[in-house]
Amino acid sequence: xxxxxxxxxxxxxxxxxxxxxxxxxxxxxxxxxxxxxxxxxxxxxxxxxxxxxxxxxxxxxxxxxxxxxxxxxxxxxxxxxxxxxxxxxxxxxxxxxxxxxxxxxxxxxxxxxxxxxxxxxxxxxx
Amino acid sequence: xxxxxxxxxxxxxxxxxxxxxxxxxxxxxxxxxxxxxxxxxxxxxxxxxxxxxxxxxxxxxxxxxxxxxxxxxxxxxxxxxxxxxxxxxxxxxxxxxxxxxxxxxxxxxxx
Numbered sequence: 001x002x003x004x005x006x007x008x009x010x011x012x013x014x015x016x017x018x019x020x021x022x023x024x025x026x027x028x029x030x031x032x033x034x035x036x037x038x039x040x041x042x043x044x045x046x047x048x049x050x051x052x053x054x055x056x057x058x059x060x061x062x063x064x065x066x067x068x069x070x071x072x073x074x075x076x077x078x079x080x081x082x083x084x085x086x087x088x089x090x091x092x093x094x095x096x097x098x099x100x101x102x103x104x105x106x107x108x109x110x111x112x113x114x115x116x117x118x119x120x121x122x123x124x125x126x
Numbered sequence: 127x128x129x130x131x132x133x134x135x136x137x138x139x140x141x142x143x144x145x146x147x148x149x150x151x152x153x154x155x156x157x158x159x160x161x162x163x164x165x166x167x168x169x170x171x172x173x174x175x176x177x178x179x180x181x182x183x184x185x186x187x188x189x190x191x192x193x194x195x196x197x198x199x200x201x202x203x204x205x206x207x208x209x210x211x212x213x214x215x216x217x218x219x220x221x222x223x224x225x226x227x228x229x230x231x232x233x234x235x236x237x
Contacts, residue, residue: 037170044229047226047228050226058224096170103175103177108221108222108223110158110221112159112175113160116169119169
């Protein structure tokens with residue numbers, strides 16, 4: 001059974017870089033997208049970005065200039081870096097495995113998060 | 127740009143049924159979605175993927191009380207025989223041109 005575990009500093013200073021790691025156990029990296037999602041306190045889920053082993057990467061347009069992701073298949077880990085953070089980046093950050101493609105229609109298919117990590121809280125404060 | 131619309135809140139009685147709705151924006155009525163549940167103070171959990179024809183695939187261990195259906199641009203999640211632990215936030219999610227899209231979520235209260 002695949003399990004995901006987020007790790008990283010719980011406190012980051014404004015203007016610095018947030019760096020998180022997701023460790024995957026019990027499964028392969030191949031064929032999936034690997035995604036980061038965040039959730040500010042009391043608010044909904046916001047997709048940050050995702051990537052595949054192939055290097056195919058997409059980021060949320062609102063964060064694109066500050067986000068980068070990488071994969072280390074030898075360590076079964078993928079990482080998120082978010083630069084120039086502000087208090088608005090304070091949130092619980094989740095990693096997730098993205099399954100697909102399924103239910104294809106008119107050239108478009110569904111990819112969806114089928115396994116989630118438990119999340120890690122990141123606070124941006126001096 | 128694809129937008130998923132959900133009602134902010136819903137309420138239903140213990141043991142009853144409730145039907146939550148996720149509406150796809152204009153021009154996207156054939157898109158499939160996924161439903162996710164987030165219980166208080168927990169991470170999200172995948173419930174099911176749901177096609178435009180109502181066919182759906184549930185995640186491992188998801189009870190039979192959870193089912194999905196579709197009509198036009200609307201995607202539904204029906205929960206029958208409500209338990210107190212079904213009180214949670216429910217999010218719909220889809221994929222649009224390589225971008226993952228979430229609805230704003232529906233907070234379900236079981237009374």
